[in-house]
Structures are given as C-alpha cells and as structure tokens.
Amino acid sequence: MLAQQVRFGILGPLDIRCGDELVEPGGLVPAVVLGLLLLAAGRAVPLHRIVDAVWDDLPPETASHQVRKAVSVLRRRIPEGDRLIVTQTGGYRIDPGVGQLDAAVFTGLLGEAQALEADGRTNQAVDRLREALALWRGHVLQGLPGSFLEAAATTLDERRLEAMEHCFDLRLELGEAAGLVSELRSLIAEHPLREAPRRQLMLALYRSGRQAEALEEFASLRTLLTAELGVAPGAKLSALRDAILRQAPELDGAPSAVTAESAEARVRQGLGVPRTLPSTLSDFTGRRSELARIAELAGQTPTGPAIVVIDSMAGSGKTALAVHSAHQLAHRYPDGQLFLDLRGHSGEHPPLDVGTALDMLACSFGVPAEQHPGTLVGKTALWRRLSAGRRLLLILDDAVSADQARTLLPASSQSLVLVTSRNRLPDVDGALWLPLRDMPHEDGVQLLRRALGPHRSSGASAAVHELVELCGGLPLALRLAAARLLRRPGRRDAELVERLRDERKRIDELYSPERSIAGALARSYENLPEELRSALHVLARHSASDLTHQQAIALLEAAPRAAEDILDRLLDANLIRQDGRCRYAFHPLVRGYALCAYHPALVTEGGCRGPEDPAGRDHRHRCAA
Structure with missing residues (x-):
C-alpha cells in the first residue's frame, strides 16, 4: 500500500486514514508524538521537545525510551511509515506528500484564495476560503492532552479564525446579509470577545433591516468587555455604531445586481457553489447497510429527485448518518451540497416555516434578501428555478412533517435529498423510507471504544458489553456514557454500569453539561x-x-x-x-x-x-x- 494513500488529519481530533480505513495510532503516547510531528511537518523535532509535549514538566526516567518505542509503533502501523517518519540527529521528522496532511491543504487553499482576490475574482476567492474552512472538524488535535501541544496548535487555530472573518468580509462585500446572521452568531458564541465578527454581524443585521438588533449587539459587547476586561469596544466598532444610529448611506454598500438569473449564471460558471454541509464525525461507526442503500439509490436514474427519509427516535444518529453519507457522495453533486435545519424538535424555537427555509436556500445561491419574492408562491417558484437542472445534494434535517419537506424538494431529477425526522414520514411521495434501528451490539461496542479514545480502551470488558445493552444501542446514550467515563478517569466501567441498572435513574445518569438523553426525549x-x-x-x-x-x-x-x-x-x-x-x-x-x-x-x-x-x-x- 503506497504512502500517498495515507491521509493525516490534525484540524480536529487526530485522524489517520488509508483509503477509507481508519488507522489507530496505537495508544496515547504514539498519538501525541505523531500529532507533534505533524504540527511541524517537514521540520525535525528534537527528542527533548517531544518528551516535553508528552509529559509536560514531569517526564519519567524512561521517557526517551518510550518516545523511541512510540515511533517504532507508528512506523509499523502506518503504511510505509519507515519512509514517512525520518530519524534525524537528536530527533524525528515526518514528510507527508502533497494532499496527505489537511493542515497543508488548508494553507494551500488560503494562498489560492488570496491570489484570486488580488485578481478581482472575489466569488471564486470565497469558494476557496469555504473549501479550506470545510476541512476543519474541531480544534487542532482536539482530545490530545498537554500544554505544549495546545500552545503549538494556537497558530493554526488563529489562522482559521482569521480566514473565517475574511470570508465573512468578502461575502458582505458581495452583497450577502441576512444569510450570514446565523453563521456569525455561531462564531460569536465560540469567541464572544472578538470584535471583528461582532462588527460583521452588526453590518449584516443593519443591511437586513434589523437596525435595533444591530445596536443591541454593540451594547452586549460593551457590557461584556467592561465586565471581563475593563475596556470599551474599539474605535472601528464605535464608529460603526455611530454610523448605524445616523443610518449612514455608505453602510448600504454598493447596489447589488445579483438576481435569480445571475445566481443561476454563477452556478453554471462554477462560481458561488453553495457548500454548507457540517463536518462528519471522525469516529462515525456502523450503519453500513444504510449507507449502501443510500449510495445505491443515488446511483440510479430516477425521473425525479432521489429522496431518502431517515426516521427514528431521538439520539439514534439520523443526522450523523445523513451527513456522513452526504460527504461520501458529495463528488456526485458538484452544483451544491446544502444542509438545512428545519428545527422540528429544537425545543428553543418553533419549526422553521417553509417561507424562511426557501429564503435561506435562495441566499445560499447568492440571491440577496431584498430581492426575494414576498409571497410563498413566488419563493417556491424562485427555488424551483434555481434548482432546476442542477446536481444538488440537500439535507433537510429534523423535519416535523412531510408537508414541510415536500415544498423544499429541488426541481431536478439529478439531485439527492436526505430528510431526517423523529416522526415517521412515509407520506413523502417517491421516497425511500429508511427507519433507523438500534445499533447492532458489536457496532455499539466499537463506537464506545472509539469515543473513549486510545488512552482508555476497554472495548473487550464485560462491563462495556453490558453498558452497550443498558444504553439500548442508542448512539447518543453511548457517547454520553463515554463522556461520563472520560470526565472521571478514576471511575471504573463497572461503577457506571451499576448506576445504569436502575431503569428509573438511568435517564439521569446519561447526561453531559451540553446534552442529555432526558433533554433529547x-x-x-x-x-x-x-x-x-x-x-x-x-x-x-x-x-x-x-x-x-x-x-x-x-x-x-x-x-x-x-x-x-x-x-x-x-x-x-x-x-x-x-x-x-x-x-x-x-x-x-x-x-x-x-x-x-x-x-x-x-x-x-x-x-x-x-x-x-x-x-x-x-x-x-x-x-x-
């Protein structure tokens, strides 16, 4: 097997793949060693620096020996590892080839975007930036311990943020506004003290006719900065607030000439192709028969769009399956891969109404909000016009009813639509109905083992098998059980099993600060x-x-x-x-x-x-x- 087939991922949890097969690093120490070498790809890393990365300031006497042993393990496990990982005087170096390391691909795409922007091709520059940002699956080497690794990864994380902010600036320049609001809010939730995303959100809100909300964002940031840092917002943000108050004409930007016709032309020219799929799970497990059935349907030649309706109870992995399948099949749908959350069971918000969903789809093709039709009939006609003749892949996630999904189907027989719902939706005409069952026991054990990671591998223990049974093969429950064990490294698997045996208390045990079985149900x-x-x-x-x-x-x-x-x-x-x-x-x-x-x-x-x-x-x- 050639080394060129091996791909390394560090823009998220450490990921090693040979073709479609996941390659395990062989333990925590090999994983940290490989992560550090990949961060410095092409450059030698001294042995003492590797020791510091693995053990911080408390290395054992056998640290150097353990590093050499870890390198030996990596060379055996990675195809052509002997050629990829090179010994140099006092250290080691890894030399991935072109396209083998996601961080290098990311850097290359940023360079392409910069060249396109300098050449005046802003639409294509935005596409390159989006392609680069889509490579990210989380924080750099997420899940690997050590302050040294964390510090080394900071530069890449910062470049990602800068690329995101620059991409938003270009999209604002191209006339986008309303379609950016939810994306900017997500970025601000992760980085509430950064001023650039807040400035962009204020401008997007103002251009969408939401002046009061734009001013509220400034007030919210000012309160936060005063409480956290004792400072006021910067001069640029304050100037933007003043311009919004006086409704300065320059905030409106250049008049946009983007219409439904020009949006169609952009797609035909390969410009502005929408790609809004979430990243797939690096430890996605099982569901082989379901993936095969979706791929089989996508390979057929139907008279209308190929539609798959995936339904099951909460926590069964419907969205994860749809996203994973979409990434596998994305190359067949070059005109766009879209994800739309219909909020059927969000809890915090009512289900997304069809008119708003159609507006979001139009925005993804570059049609500004101010040019959307005012009636549902007009919005539907625009979506059919934009999607006709295109090879699109569309995920309609968390649909509440067949009617909600039916209106959003693209008008193209070359498209694939994946609908997920907690409700059974056999009423979507012409669809493959794919009810999702509980995971088979062995797949559940494998998922639990992957979620626990290489530093806590207990996939063969009787307690783990019982844990899978008690969770009923439900992926969300298995991930929550793994999270409970990881948060308390000293807790034995058997202790959690004992807690889960009480049917009434089991629900209370399967929780994390962000999600829970009780909340999902x-x-x-x-x-x-x-x-x-x-x-x-x-x-x-x-x-x-x-x-x-x-x-x-x-x-x-x-x-x-x-x-x-x-x-x-x-x-x-x-x-x-x-x-x-x-x-x-x-x-x-x-x-x-x-x-x-x-x-x-x-x-x-x-x-x-x-x-x-x-x-x-x-x-x-x-x-x-």
Whole structure:
C-alpha cells in the first residue's frame, strides 16, 4: 500500500486514514508524538521537545525510551511509515506528500484564495476560503492532552479564525446579509470577545433591516468587555455604531445586481457553489447497510429527485448518518451540497416555516434578501428555478412533517435529498423510507471504544458489553456514557454500569453539561398532546417487556378505534415500536423517561405516582392480562 494513500488529519481530533480505513495510532503516547510531528511537518523535532509535549514538566526516567518505542509503533502501523517518519540527529521528522496532511491543504487553499482576490475574482476567492474552512472538524488535535501541544496548535487555530472573518468580509462585500446572521452568531458564541465578527454581524443585521438588533449587539459587547476586561469596544466598532444610529448611506454598500438569473449564471460558471454541509464525525461507526442503500439509490436514474427519509427516535444518529453519507457522495453533486435545519424538535424555537427555509436556500445561491419574492408562491417558484437542472445534494434535517419537506424538494431529477425526522414520514411521495434501528451490539461496542479514545480502551470488558445493552444501542446514550467515563478517569466501567441498572435513574445518569438523553426525549414528549402523554405513561407502567394489540387497547381504557388511533400516533412519533407479530414495545430509555416524565394527571403532592399506586392501575393491568 503506497504512502500517498495515507491521509493525516490534525484540524480536529487526530485522524489517520488509508483509503477509507481508519488507522489507530496505537495508544496515547504514539498519538501525541505523531500529532507533534505533524504540527511541524517537514521540520525535525528534537527528542527533548517531544518528551516535553508528552509529559509536560514531569517526564519519567524512561521517557526517551518510550518516545523511541512510540515511533517504532507508528512506523509499523502506518503504511510505509519507515519512509514517512525520518530519524534525524537528536530527533524525528515526518514528510507527508502533497494532499496527505489537511493542515497543508488548508494553507494551500488560503494562498489560492488570496491570489484570486488580488485578481478581482472575489466569488471564486470565497469558494476557496469555504473549501479550506470545510476541512476543519474541531480544534487542532482536539482530545490530545498537554500544554505544549495546545500552545503549538494556537497558530493554526488563529489562522482559521482569521480566514473565517475574511470570508465573512468578502461575502458582505458581495452583497450577502441576512444569510450570514446565523453563521456569525455561531462564531460569536465560540469567541464572544472578538470584535471583528461582532462588527460583521452588526453590518449584516443593519443591511437586513434589523437596525435595533444591530445596536443591541454593540451594547452586549460593551457590557461584556467592561465586565471581563475593563475596556470599551474599539474605535472601528464605535464608529460603526455611530454610523448605524445616523443610518449612514455608505453602510448600504454598493447596489447589488445579483438576481435569480445571475445566481443561476454563477452556478453554471462554477462560481458561488453553495457548500454548507457540517463536518462528519471522525469516529462515525456502523450503519453500513444504510449507507449502501443510500449510495445505491443515488446511483440510479430516477425521473425525479432521489429522496431518502431517515426516521427514528431521538439520539439514534439520523443526522450523523445523513451527513456522513452526504460527504461520501458529495463528488456526485458538484452544483451544491446544502444542509438545512428545519428545527422540528429544537425545543428553543418553533419549526422553521417553509417561507424562511426557501429564503435561506435562495441566499445560499447568492440571491440577496431584498430581492426575494414576498409571497410563498413566488419563493417556491424562485427555488424551483434555481434548482432546476442542477446536481444538488440537500439535507433537510429534523423535519416535523412531510408537508414541510415536500415544498423544499429541488426541481431536478439529478439531485439527492436526505430528510431526517423523529416522526415517521412515509407520506413523502417517491421516497425511500429508511427507519433507523438500534445499533447492532458489536457496532455499539466499537463506537464506545472509539469515543473513549486510545488512552482508555476497554472495548473487550464485560462491563462495556453490558453498558452497550443498558444504553439500548442508542448512539447518543453511548457517547454520553463515554463522556461520563472520560470526565472521571478514576471511575471504573463497572461503577457506571451499576448506576445504569436502575431503569428509573438511568435517564439521569446519561447526561453531559451540553446534552442529555432526558433533554433529547423531552423535545419529542413535549410535542405530544396531553392525551398521548397520558397514554405513553400508562403503557410504560405495564411490567411486561412487550404488549399484544389487545393488551395495549385494554390498558388505554378507550374504545378500540380510539385506542388504535392513539397507538398509531405514538408509533408515528417513534416513541413505541411494533414488531412483525403486532406486539408493542418500548426502547428501554424511552420507557424509563416515560415512567418519570411529569404528567399533571398522574402527579400528587408527594411527587410522581409510580407503578405501585393507585388501584386504578391494577384494574387496567388485570384487564390487559
């Protein structure tokens, strides 16, 4: 296997791939050694500096020997590692070839963008910058420990921020405004003290007719800078605030001549091609049959757009599957790869209305907000015109209904649309319906092992196998379990298993500061009407692992037709399941959540009524039996 086939990724977690195969570094020390060599690619790194990077200021007596052993491990594991990793006097050097190191590709694309901008080809410069920024999967060498590595990676992280800010400046120059707001807010959330993104957001808001919000951004930054650093916003930001207050004409920018027709022309010329896919997970695991079915459909020649509807319960990895598949197939759709969050179950915001979604799609093709039609009919016509005849890949993520997704389908038979939803959506005509099942046990073990990383590999232990069972093969639950173990390195796997064995407490254990199983399921539960919440709670309290059709109807204490309607609606919400024998069952985590979820009709002053009370429950269960 040739060395040119090996690709190294440091713009995120360390990633080594040979073709499509992931190459494991062989442990934490080899991973840190390789990360440091890749940061200095083409230059020798002294042995003492490698020792400092691995152990900071507390190296063991055998540090030099362990580094040499780590280099030997890397040379064995990486194809043609002996040629790539070179021994020099007092140290080592790695020499990746062209296109083998993502950081080098990133730097090359920045250079191309700079040359294109100097030549007056701003649209193409923006495309190069976006292509460069799409290489990033997180912070440089994310997950590898050591202050030395962190300091060495700072320069690359700063170049990424500068490239993002410059890309926003160019897009503002080209007339974009409303379409930048959400991207700029995300950047500001990560770097709240940087003034450049705040200036760009203020300008984008002002040009979108949101003057008050633009001024609020200035006030918010001023408060933050005063509290954190004791300083005021810089002169440029203050001048922009004053110009917004007096509605200075120069803030409007040059009149834009971009129309639907010119946006179509830009796509035909290969300019302004929209690429808004999120990065794929470096440790994506399993789902081979689903990926194969999507790829097979994409290879066919349909009379309309190829559509795949991926549905399942919360946390099953629908979005991860769609994004991973989209990256694998992106080369087949050169006219654009788009991602649109329809917010069907965001919790914080209502579902995205179709008109706003159509505006966002038009913005991605360079049509300024001020030139969008004012009616839904007009917006739909514009989207069909922009998408007609294009080879597009579109992800409609978290759709709440078939109607929401149907209007957004591109008017091209050469396109692929991946729709994800927590609700069953068999009503999308002409679509491949792909319900996502729990991960097979071995895939779950592999995912858990990858999430834990090379420094805590315990994939073969009995506790890990039970952990996968207790999580019900749910990817989100497995990642949360791994995060709990990583946050407390001293905790044994068996301790977490013991905590998760209690079905009612299991939900509370699977959380992190940013996300949780309870939070994910709550967004599905809260979308239900009161009648279905009550039915879900009643069914979950039955002690059997599954229920026959007759038992479920008896428990619900409703007329047969009404009870069947309730069961169908819970099936459509992917909160209960039905097998080929017409028996109903819960995913164990959904059952645990339903047992503890708040329900006004089932709460006393003392708290949630459990299955041991009241007498009415006993009557229903006798009828079901």
